[in-house]
Amino acid sequence: MDRHKGRRVLVTGAANGIGWACTQFFAVEGAELFLIDLPGKGLADRAASLGSRARFAEASVTDEKAVGDAVAEMTEAFGGVDAVVNSAGVVVVEPALEHGIDVFRQVIDTNLVGTWIVCQAAARQMARQGGGAIVNISSVYGFQGAPNRTAYCASKGGVIALTNSLAVEWGPLGIRVNSVAPTGTRTPMVQDLIDRGIYKLEAVGRKTPLGRLAEPEEVAAACGFLAGNEAGMINGHHLHVDGGWLANGFPT
Numbered sequence: 137m138d139r140h141k142g143r144r145v146l147v148t149g150a151a152n153g154i155g156w157a158c159t160q161f162f163a164v165e166g167a168e169l170f171l172i173d174l175p176g177k178g179l180a181d182r183a184a185s186l187g188s189r190a191r192f193a194e195a196s197v198t199d200e201k202a203v204g205d206a207v208a209e210m211t212e213a214f215g216g217v218d219a220v221v222n223s224a225g226v227v228v229v230e231p232a233l234e235h236g237i238d239v240f241r242q243v244i245d246t247n248l249v250g251t252w253i254v255c256q257a258a259a260r261q262m263a264r265q266g267g268g269a270i271v272n273i274s275s276v277y278g279f280q281g282a283p284n285r286t287a288y289c290a291s292k293g294g295v296i297a298l299t300n301s302l303a304v305e306w307g308p309l310g311i312r313v314n315s316v317a318p319t320g321t322r323t324p325m326v327q328d329l330i331d332r333g334i335y336k337l338e339a340v341g342r343k344t345p346l347g348r349l350a351e352p353e354e355v356a357a358a359c360g361f362l363a364g365n366e367a368g369m370i371n372g373h374h375l376h377v378d379g380g381w382l383a384n385g386f387p388t
């Protein structure tokens with residue numbers, strides 16, 4: 137239970153879904169936590185529930201100054217940054233012919249540019265310390281296309297390419313960069329799509345050999361593994377938490 141004891145972990149998108157599941161995972165494993173999410177998402181209550189080992193900043197990952205300030209505050213409070221999970225993200229489901237440029241930019245800005253901003257800010261501190269581990273949340277939709285998710289798929293393909301590039305460039309600095317690629321996971325993001333009739337559980341069941349959605353805790357366990365010392369030789373890897381979704385080439 138103490139695999140991350142005393143390690144200093146930054147989680148973005150920490151108030152909900154996969155980010156909150158990661159936060160709880162690292163808390164149970166003994167980590168000190170710094171949480172980032174947007175204002176109005178209940179982040180202060182989330183942090184308070186973890187006691188004195190958690191700090192937080194209500195900020196957008198797209199705000200370079202705010203993210204830099206958060207990493208500086210974390211370093212001041214805990215003495216450094218050992219691991220990061222980049223879980224902040226948004227999805228928009230809309231036909232490509234109708235995608236407004238503002239919507240396209242917003243999805244790319246949050247999912248790809250925001251991930252980059254946090255990676256760079258954290259890695260500057262990790263480089264000073266002599267190493268660290270970054271886990272970006274990509275998606276099965278970074279590997280495969282899907283109708284009505286153009287910006288989302290492009291953003292997650294970008295996260296995979298970003299992860300590869302940083303793994304190569306920062307490996308010599310002792311910084312490992314990997315991604316976890318979940319299938320549909322039972323979070324507020326997906327619940328909203330299910331409620332609006334956009335996400336069809338029956339179709340997911342047919343496409344997924346294991347026949348179900350992932351649970352946030354299953355994604356968090358993969359993040360915890362990649363962020364930890366047991367994964368010390370894993371760099372530039374994309375761990376599919378998808379019940380066999382990507383392996384399945386059979387028509388459904």
Ligand SMILES: NC(=O)c1ccc[n+]([C@@H]2O[C@H](COP(=O)([O-])OP(=O)(O)OC[C@H]3O[C@@H](n4cnc5c(N)ncnc54)[C@H](O)[C@@H]3O)[C@@H](O)[C@H]2O)c1
Binds near residue numbers: 149152197222227247
């Ligand atoms: N749920 C899924 O099926 C699924 C599948 C594959 C990948 N993912 C990815 O996993 C990550 C987490 O998704 P989730 O399902 O937990 O979503 P969620 O909506 O439940 O939680 C996402 C969190 O990110 C925060 N966030 C959004 N924009 C932000 C910003 N600019 N700055 C800071 N925080 C921001 C939100 O406030 C929210 O708390 C996302 O990157 C998503 O694309 C999700």
